[in-house]
Amino acid sequence: MGGCGLQVRAQDEKKRNRSVRSLPVGPQVWSVSQRFEIVSIARVRFKPFVQFKFKPIDGAVVAPQGFLAGGIFCDIKRLGTGKGSDKGRKRDLCLLVSETPAAVAGLFTTNQICAAPVKVCVSRVAKGVAQAVVVNSGNANACTGRQGMKDALAMTGLAEKVLGLSTGRVLVGSTGRIGVQMPMEEVASGIVAAAEVLGSTPEHAAHAAEAIMTSDSRPKTMAIELKIGGRIVRIGGMCKGAGMIQPGMSPTGARPATAPNGVPAGLHATMLCFITTDADIAAKPLQSALNEAVASSFNRITVDGDMSTNDTVLALANGLAGNTAIRKASGKDFEAFQAALSHVCLSLAKMIVCDGEGVHRVVTVRVEGARSFADADAAARAVANSALVKTSWHGGDPNWGRIIDALGYSSAKIVEDKVDIGYAASGTRKVLWSLRRGQPTKTPFADLWKAVQADTFELHIRLNLGKASAVMYAADLTEEYVDFNKGAIADPSQAGALGG
Secondary structure, three states, X not given: OOOOOOOOHHHHHHHOOOOOOOXXXXXXXXXXXXXXXXXXXXXXXXXXXXXXEOEXXXXXXXXXXXXXXXXXXXXXXXXXXXXXXXXXOOOOEEEEEEEEEEEEEEEEEOOOOOOHHHHHHHHXXXXXXXXXXXXXXXXXXXXXXXXXXXXXXXXXXXXXXXXXXXXXXXXXXXXXXXXXXXOHHHHHHHHHHHHHOOEOOHHHHHHHHHHOOOOOOOOEEEEEEXXXXXXXXXXXXXXXXXOOOOOOEEXXXXXXXXXXXXOOOOOOOOOEEEEEEOOOEOHHHHHXXXXXXXXOOHHXXXXXXXXXXOOEEEEEEOOOOOOOOEOOOOOHHHHHHHHHHHHHXXXXXXXXXXXXXXXXXXXXXXXXXXXXXXXXXXXXXHHHHOHHHHHHHHHOOXXXXXXXXXXXXXXXXXXXXXXXXXXXXXXXXXXXXXXEOOEEOOOOHHHHHHHOOOOEEEEEEEOOOXXXXXXXXXXXXXXXXXXXXXXXXXXXXXXXXXXX
């Protein structure tokens, strides 16, 4: 496919500091085919050759029946106090509400330093029912001690009060600076204001998507519909994330992170994702479907190799589609739902990498022939997070030496004279091999150079030691990333900027 709807990435970096109050709505904020080839067909592990077709629709998180959203500006980060605060009156708090109680599922960061909102959500999601989420940007409410927990609970309590919901039915998410106490006066007024502007139009969804952004250059949303048991079912989603990106999430926040097909995995700016659906599906199969979807999407991306304190994915299912209820994680209806949810999660996850801070190129790293998934995963992550490899991608240099070096210091079993390394255009099967069995090939350098000049390409690595494989969706490392994150503080009185 072509680029990801962007012009020159350097221009996007400048846009990070502009006001984003007026943003486009509907699927054109991010189409589902950008920079990566994302097709409307997904394969699931239950029947590998069964295909499911989905139709993109407008509305994002309010596309499914019975969901409302609203976003407002309440100056949580305080204008003029550090990076990201100079975007003008960007919305910074939103509510996402189901008109009826909904089954809920979630996955959360496995970082041992875990933000207060994550702790609240882990406890409440375990009960299986929720009806709303309150989310803010500009403050992570992480490393804020007992007061942080009180504030997170106060946010849910006030939202429950203004929405008329039972105690425990509201979840909470936060993203922004670490170690700064929440400005609860502004947050409280924001929750009341957001409740007053709830609605079900694409514009309402766009306002909510804007409210959760931090260093993102644009909102990331999508929605699809499909038929399950003869009834139209819709799934919508919105996410944020551009820096501090290498999620490793599990249903309880405990290690290890969830891996594809339930395989145990090793560890890995906050990414947040909120998914809505009107499917009638119970909490347990919803959690099972979300585990698999996240394991193959958000847990497979990296921008800078850093796992956040706040990473969260939440899914609400209110059942208003009227399909035959899905009560277990098996059967044709569940498989269709699983495929659709996996498609939404992977599409949104790829949008995060594409919009990574300073990113010019996005690379799909495919490792095959490993002894185990753990080995394939370790090899893929070593390459995807190597500063030397990432800078060579930025420079358009097909440097296989840096790649095999990263493989060698990974925890994976590597045999030098068995390693193959090659490049391919995104979505194609033709691989130009630069290394075969540990030795350089006769592929002309000009051909290899051309293969890595595109804004997206695939890196193929064959270890030739087994049958296991893994994939990572990774970003290059650029001067713009360093400039954005170097933490230069002109005024030391800005103590709040020290947190993150």
